[in-house]
Amino acid sequence: MPDAEWLRWQPQLELCKMPLGEVLYESGASLHYVYFPTNAIVSLLYVLEDGSSAEIAVVGQEGVVGIAIFMGGGSTPNQAVVQSAGMGYRLHADAIKAEFERSIPVMHLMLRFTQALITQMSQTAVCNRHHSVDQQLCRWLLLSLDRLSGDELVMTHHLISNMLGVRREGVTEAARKLQESGLIRYARGRISVLDRPGLERRVCECYSVVKNEYDRLLPSRVAV
Structure with a gap:
C-alpha cells in the first residue's frame, strides 16, 4: 500500500x-x-x-x-x-x-x-473433485505454511477433515503416509513439517497454480 x-x-x-x-x-x-x-x-x-x-x-x-x-x-x-x-x-x-x-x-x-482469492477458491473446488486426500492435505499444509512464520501447525485430524470436507479416517490415513515418508511429524494436535521440498514434490498442481497467482498479483511492492 x-x-x-x-x-x-x-x-x-x-x-x-x-x-x-x-x-x-x-x-x-x-x-x-x-x-x-x-x-x-x-x-x-x-x-x-x-x-x-x-x-x-x-x-x-x-x-x-x-x-x-x-x-x-x-x-x-x-x-x-x-x-x-x-x-x-x-x-x-x-x-x-x-x-x-x-x-x-x-x-x-x-x-x-x-x-x-477467486483463483484459490476455484482451484480448491477442482482439487477436491479430482485429487487424492493426501494431495489435498499437502496442498492445505503448504498454503498454511505460506501464511505462517514457522513450520508447525496446531490442528487436529478432526478439524482438518472439516476443512477438507472428507472423513476423519481419510485424513488420518493421509497423515500417516506423509509421516511414514518423513515429510511431517504429527503428535498431540501439532503438525510439524520436516521436509517442505518433499511436500512440494508430492502435492498436486493446484498448489503451484494458486501460489503463482498470488505471487503475480500481490508482490511485496507493486506500482499502481
Whole structure:
C-alpha cells in the first residue's frame, strides 16, 4: 500500500486477538469489519444444512477477510473461522468502503487480492473433485505454511477433515503416509513439517497454480 494511504489508515486500524476457532462472521450475516491477519490464518468455510463443512480458501498475512464489504454485497454465504490463532487488525466497514471509493491504489490492491482469492477458491473446488486426500492435505499444509512464520501447525485430524470436507479416517490415513515418508511429524494436535521440498514434490498442481497467482498479483511492492 502506498505510504500516504497507509498513514491515513493507521489511526483507524484496531489491533485484535484472533483465537483458534473464533468465528469472524457467519453465513448470510451483515459484515461490520474487514480483518487483516498478521500471524493468524482464517479459513473461509461453506457449511451445509447437516452441519458438515468444507474449506474454500485460507487467508493470512497476505490478505483481507470480508471482501463482500468493499465488493458491495455486504454479506456472503460462507463462514470465516480462525484456523491458526494469532493477531490481526480490523477496520470498520464504513472506513474500508470509503477508502475503496476514494483511493485508486487501494481499489486496485483490493481487487487484485480478490482475483487471487477467486483463483484459490476455484482451484480448491477442482482439487477436491479430482485429487487424492493426501494431495489435498499437502496442498492445505503448504498454503498454511505460506501464511505462517514457522513450520508447525496446531490442528487436529478432526478439524482438518472439516476443512477438507472428507472423513476423519481419510485424513488420518493421509497423515500417516506423509509421516511414514518423513515429510511431517504429527503428535498431540501439532503438525510439524520436516521436509517442505518433499511436500512440494508430492502435492498436486493446484498448489503451484494458486501460489503463482498470488505471487503475480500481490508482490511485496507493486506500482499502481
